[in-house]
Structure formats: C-alpha cells, structure tokens
Amino acid sequence: MSEISKAGTALVTGSSSGIGAAYAERLAGRGYDLLLVARNEDRLKELGAKLEAAHGVKVETLKADLSDAADVRKVEKRVRDDEAITLIVNNAGIGPKGKLLDDDVDYLDDMIALNVVSVNRLAIAAAQTFAARGRGAIINIASVVAFIPEVFNGTYSATKSFVLSLTQSLASELKDSGVKVQAVLPGLTRTEIFDRAGGSMDHLDPEMIMDVTDMVDAALAGFDQGELITIPSLSDTTLLDAANAARGALGPHLSLRKPASRYGVGA
Numbered sequence: 001m002s003e004i005s006k007a008g009t010a011l012v013t014g015s016s017s018g019i020g021a022a023y024a025e026r027l028a029g030r031g032y033d034l035l036l037v038a039r040n041e042d043r044l045k046e047l048g049a050k051l052e053a054a055h056g057v058k059v060e061t062l063k064a065d066l067s068d069a070a071d072v073r074k075v076e077k078r079v080r081d082d083e084a085i086t087l088i089v090n091n092a093g094i095g096p097k098g099k100l101l102d103d104d105v106d107y108l109d110d111m112i113a114l115n116v117v118s119v120n121r122l123a124i125a126a127a128q129t130f131a132a133r134g135r136g137a138i139i140n141i142a143s144v145v146a147f148i149p150e151v152f153n154g155t156y157s158a159t160k161s162f163v164l165s166l167t168q169s170l171a172s173e174l175k176d177s178g179v180k181v182q183a184v185l186p187g188l189t190r191t192e193i194f195d196r197a198g199g200s201m202d203h204l205d206p207e208m209i210m211d212v213t214d215m216v217d218a219a220l221a222g223f224d225q226g227e228l229i230t231i232p233s234l235s236d237t238t239l240l241d242a243a244n245a246a247r248g249a250l251g252p253h254l255s256l257r258k259p260a261s262r263y264g265v266g267a
C-alpha cells in the first residue's frame with residue numbers, strides 16, 4: 001500500500017464506466033488516491049487494480065446505489081468523516097429512454113433520485129466539509145442540455161439544470177473559502193449512457209460526439225484554468241460570457257414591488 005497521496009483522495013461517483021472511469025484514470029495520473037463509487041463492484045475493482053499498478057496510487061472501492069437514500073447517506077458519511085478526501089467528482093447519472101411523452105415516470109423518478117437528490121446531498125456535504133477545512137474541490141457533471149432543454153428530454157435536462165444552478169450557487173457561497181467548484185457541461189460523449197437507457201449513439205452525427213478521454217482532459221484543463229462552467233467543445237468563450245451577461249442584465253428586473261405595466265394590473 002502506498003503512502004497517503006499529497007494530492008489527497010478523489011471520490012468519483014459512477015466510476016465503473018464512461019466519464020467517471022476516465023476521470024479516475026486521469027486523477028490517478030495526477031497522483032490522487034481514489035475512492036471509486038458505483039453499483040458494479042467487480043468493474044470498480046478491476047479498474048482500481050489497473051490504476052494502482054499503472055500509477056502507484058491507492059484505490060478503494062465503495063459499492064453504492066446512489067438512487068437509494070441509505071446508500072447515499074453511507075457515501076455522505078464518508079465525505080464528511082474521511083479527511084483524506086480533497087476532491088469529489090459528482091458524476092454518476094443516467095440518461096433518458098426517449099422523449100418525455102414516451103418515457104416511463106417511475107424511471108424518471110429514479111433519474112431524479114440519482115441525478116439530483118444524490119448530487120445535492122454529496123455536493124453539500126463536500127462543500128460544508130471542505131469549507132470548514134479551507135480547501136478541497138467539487139466537480140459536478142451537468143450537461144449542455146441544461147442550456148437547451150427544448151431539444152432534449154425535459155426531466156433529464158432539468159436534472160442537469162439543477163446541477164448547474166447548484167454549482168453556480170455553491171461557487172458564490174464558497175468564493176472566499178479556498179474550495180474550488182466546477183460544473184462540467186459535456187455535449188454528446190461516447191460512453192455507455194445511451195445503451196444503458198435502451199438506445200444507441202449510432203444514429204447520431206459522429207461530428208457531434210466527443211471521445212470520453214478528450215472530454216475529461218478538456219474538463220480537467222478547464223478545472224486547472226479555474227473555470228466555473230466548462231463546456232469542452234466551446235471554442236468561443238465570449239458566447240458563454242454573453243449568455244451570463246444577459247442573465248446578469250435581467251437581475252435588477254426580476255423582483256420588484258409593482259407588476260410590469262404591460263399587465264395593466266396593480267396600483
């Protein structure tokens with residue numbers, strides 16, 4: 001077993017495949033010990049053994065179904081109690097089976113439990129714990145559909161808007177705390193997510209699908225550059241600045257004593 005790493009331990013949820021597994025690999029390369037969380041413990045252990053051998057870091061696995069409240073609390077307790085944890089990547093998530101009108105509401109409830117409820121609990125636990133220590137980092141995996149809910153399943157898009165809003169709000173509260181926060185908004189990324197939901201990426205334009213390691217490398221570069229919102233495919237960052245500026249311009253008009261005159265009501 002190696003010494004405790006200087007970088008600390010990174011807890012990565014949903015690290016048995018796709019984006020989470022790629023984060024685990026890259027973070028091990030940066031010298032982080034790892035706490036890998038997902039349901040499929042065999043896959044976690046296999047990845048852990050590979051990363052320990054390749055990078056000389058210490059890897060622990062924690063089997064948890066993050067759509068289950070008791071399992072989320074188990075992981076939350078670890079976040080609060082384990083002083084070695086310096087980074088959490090809230091990545092575990094599921095995608096939609098299709099359009100909202102064709103989807104199964106019970107499945108969407110499970111999606112909200114995983115994509116929203118668990119992320120909320122773990123991000124807040126990390127924020128409170130890291131803020132008290134004056135250091136640490138939180139990476140939340142949202143999606144570009146947070147910005148374009150009209151073109152994708154509404155519940156899924158809303159879960160990702162939740163992750164984006166939560167991250168923006170946490171960043172504001174944590175501004176002077178020494179804790180780094182980032183929301184990553186991937187576009188289409190080649191992973192198992194569509195297959196798991198009974199679909200496939202095969203009919204999609206390959207020019208719109210990013211390789212998973214490119215996505216994670218870009219996201220980590222954005223993290224290093226101190227970006228709060230990282231959109232890996234976005235070259236022209238003035239577009240994001242303009243969207244944020246437009247939102248800011250609305251600010252002074254959003255809560256006033258009088259209704260707007262066009263409604264013809266009020267004194």
Ligand SMILES: NC(=O)c1ccc[n+]([C@@H]2O[C@H](COP(=O)([O-])OP(=O)(O)OC[C@H]3O[C@@H](n4cnc5c(N)ncnc54)[C@H](OP(=O)(O)O)[C@@H]3O)[C@@H](O)[C@H]2O)c1
Pocket residue numbers: 013014015016017018019020037038039040041043064065066067068091092093094095114141142143144185186187188189190191192193194196
């Ligand atoms: N791929 C894309 O195009 C894309 C685009 C934007 C955002 N994202 C987001 O990226 C994140 C990762 O997705 P991915 O594309 O890498 O998909 P993926 O390959 O399907 O991986 C999903 C990961 O989440 C874990 N997971 C699923 N349900 C879980 C549960 N109930 N409890 C604990 N872990 C669970 C899975 O592990 P187990 O099955 O072992 O539990 C797996 O490790 C998600 O939040 C997704 O919304 C993906």
